Structures are given as structure tokens and as C-alpha cells.
Amino acid sequence: MTTALSTAIRPRPVEDPALRLFVLHHAGGSHVIYTHWVTHFPADWDICLLEAPGRGPLSALPAHEDCAGLAAFLLDGVQTLLDAPIALFGHSMGALVAYEMTRQLIERGQEQPVWLGISSCEDPFTEQPPFGGELPLHLMTSTGLRDALAAMGGLPTAILEDDTIWQLYEPRLRADFKLVETWRPRPADRSRIPVPCSLFGGESDHVVTRDQLLAWNQGMDHPLGEHFFPGAHFYFDQQAPLIAAQITEEIDTAAPGLAGW
Template sequence: MTSNTLRFRPPAGAGHCPRPVPGAALRLFLFHHAGGSHLVYRDWITHFPADWEIHLLDAPGRGRLTDVPACADAERLVDFFHDEIVLAMDRPFAFFGHSMGGLAAYELTNRLAAEGLPLPAWLGLSARGAPRQPLPTDNRHRMPDAELRRHLARMGGTPPEVLEDPDIWQLFAPMIRNDLRLVETWSPRPHTPPLSVPLSVFGGADDVVVSPERLAAWEQYAQRFLGLHLFDGDHFYFRSRPAEMVRLITEQVRTATAGRPATGAAR
């Protein structure tokens, strides 16, 4: 890979960088949940170290990408993110993904490894269970509207007006169902090697979607597991604790990168 290939330019599609940092020590990419957008992280930015550059990613079909067709499966979603993130490898970078975003971050890390490209210095997965084959009970994307709205209410995170207003629901329902189908039909590739990058896992003790046991099971999928960080709360346990989450993420990244060279990305 030539130096010209690695010269970073701001992503034109998925990425939103609210605070560009020339000469940043680290670029952190944040991946959002099913049915969501980068706005879930809007309160996090000011809490990160001043020399970190934070990139908020959006999947197609939402926000300023409303006119871009939604990705039907995880492989296409990884394709979408991949072509932009490979331009950001001129300095250390890290991934954090919540729920569907955790799946995207995990699969993107595997894709980079398979291609022999630089890897993130750290991977953080939130409210995303360890890999397993789809089960017959993975059917939220097929639930009738009323049942799905009740389920989303139990999960937390979805604004009440989306669930209670029929017109707003009809606007958002196709995107929500598409994202849930993407997550629930994903299958791990056979013989995928354990992650070689440091991995930290986060979740809510009262999550109705992902149990603490499934979160803890990530340990067997990583060569360097930095631990499970469990909080009181539901699937969106972090909503009320942005500063605490950012502080913990910062600590985990620094633990992961301790002793690494100051430049370049993890391999």
C-alpha cells in the first residue's frame, strides 16, 4: 500500500467528523445501532481527549444518507464503511460499535485482517452478543407492528413519538425492520480466527436482547480480551452516562495501546 493510498481525506459518505484534529494521535470511529444514526453519540464528543479525532458513522438510509439504499446484509454494510475507513490508516485508529454497530465493527475488523490491512488498535463492542448461528427466535424483523413497538419500548432507546405516532412510525418502520433483519440473519463465517486486536465488551445488566452470558462469551473470540464492563440498565444503558462511557473507553484504548509504537496502526 503506497503512502498516497494512506493519505487521509474526510469521508464523503458515511463519516461525520464534528471536531477535526490535525495531527490527531488517534482516530476513533463510532458505529450506531439498528434503526439509529450517529446522533446517539452526539453528547460524547466533548469528553474525549483533545488530540483524538472522533468520526461518527451513519449506515445508508438515514439522516443525510436517506437517499442511499439501505444495506440488506452485514457484508454490504461492511463494504460501505470499508472503502472510506481504508483512507484513514495514516495514524492509529480504533472502533466502537453499539448493537448493530458492534456487528459492523467486528466484521470490518475481520475484513481488514483478511486483506492484510492495518487493524484498529482497539475494538469496543457494546450490547452485541458473541457470534452464533441465527435461531428461530431471531424474528423481531417479522413481528407485527404492535408487537414490534412494544419490544422496542422494552429495549429503550427509541423516542416515544416514533412508537406512539402512527405517521412517524410508518416513516421509520422500514429502516428499523431492515436493520433488524440484517442483524438477525447474519451468520459468522466458519473458521474465523480469534481477533488479534485488544477487545473490550460493554452491556446493560437488564438488556432484554443480549444477556450478560452472551457478552462474556466474547472472551473465547479474542486473543487479548480486556474484559466485560456491565452496567445497570437496558440495551441503551449508556444514555445517561456519556462522560463515564467516554472515560472508560479512553482508559481501555490506552490500556490496549500501552507499549505500542507512537505511529502507525496495529497489525
């Protein structure tokens, strides 16, 4: 079941839920990576896996290259699902988009989320010089991008090694990385996160370091906790029950009573 714009995939639809949890995927990814998470959450939660254009049911649409635009697109697509308390969890690019969605809900005057979960994403509050000292991923040569992604992990080997498959995925990957690498923070007074927020990361993540993740705390009004798990950037591989349990605990802390089973 999906929304009219097919931005939310709901493997286990729950009508009149205690909570709707929106889960956002990483750059180059899709909702598929989270489908096996759903059964590990409370039965009265409606788990909504958000899908960015350029993949899955939205594969006919061009991938967004602008974070604010993608956040607005996703919000417009789930308006009919905002009739219950909501929470958001995003990994890497998904975390940045979840943050942008939270800010846009506040700026639109709509009900804000009860909780925001940030996973393996560099903080958006520190102003970075454009592209820093290294060539950004979205501007790398095809070979350079493939090598960088191989080192990062998270993509099936077939995508990186098969030229035909790579040609299909490369435009989406470049668009996603451009979205992340060209995003710039709002003015300080419009950047803060006024909702309870928790951080998640891998203990051996070399893509987003512990310090880069913890820097999110400087922009939070209600930090709840920091949780590091064995593994690198895609630490949640093979750990879905553990991660889902921690997310459930964090939301129960932020909004007691929503984590009934």
C-alpha cells in the first residue's frame, strides 16, 4: 500500500496507529534495505519506508539533486499520513533529509515530530567551505566514484563490477551525492532541532566519524542519547532487531505511551 504519490511504502499498514515512523534511506539506496525491519517494531505502529524519486515505484521520475526540494516532495506525498503522531529516522543522506523534513514541518506550522533519529550523518550546523579540500563524490570520474563507493560499502558488488548495471545506477548516485554535498545550513536561528533527537552510528565508521556525528548535539534542544554499534558506515547490516529495539526505546523516552505492543 502506498500514498497517492507512492512516496511511502507501508509493508504492514496500520490504520489509526499509535505512531507513524518514517524511515529514510541512504544515498544510492532505496526503501528495500529496511523492509525486514518492520516486524521488529510495535504492532500498533505504522512503519512508512520513504522512497526518493529515481528508484522503485518512482523510478520514472528524475532523482532530486536538492535536499530541500526532496524533503518538500516527500512531505507533500505523505500529507494524508500526518493524522497521527510521527517520528523520523534516517541513515546518512536519509538523516539529512529527515532533518530537513522536520524543519519544514515546523516552518509550515504543522505538527512537529515527536522524535528524530539521526544515523551516520555529518552535522548540518557547521558551515563547510564548498566541497572542502577533496573532490566531492558527485564530481568524481566514473572510476573514482566506483572506487570510493567500494571502500565505503553498502552497495552490492554487482552494481560496482558490472558496467551495464553501473550505467543504470550512476546517475542516481551522482544526484544523491550532489544533494548531500551542495546542501547548506539555514541561519543559526532557524537551524535548531526543537524535538527530542537521538544519534546512531557505527563504532568503526570512517565515512562519518564519531566527532562528526556528535557535533549534531550543538543544534539540539532535547538530545536524548548517543548509540554506537559494532560495524562501519552501514553498521545496521545484520542488526535490525537491535537497532529497532533501540529506536523503540528512544521514542518511548521521547513520547511515553506510544511504544505499546
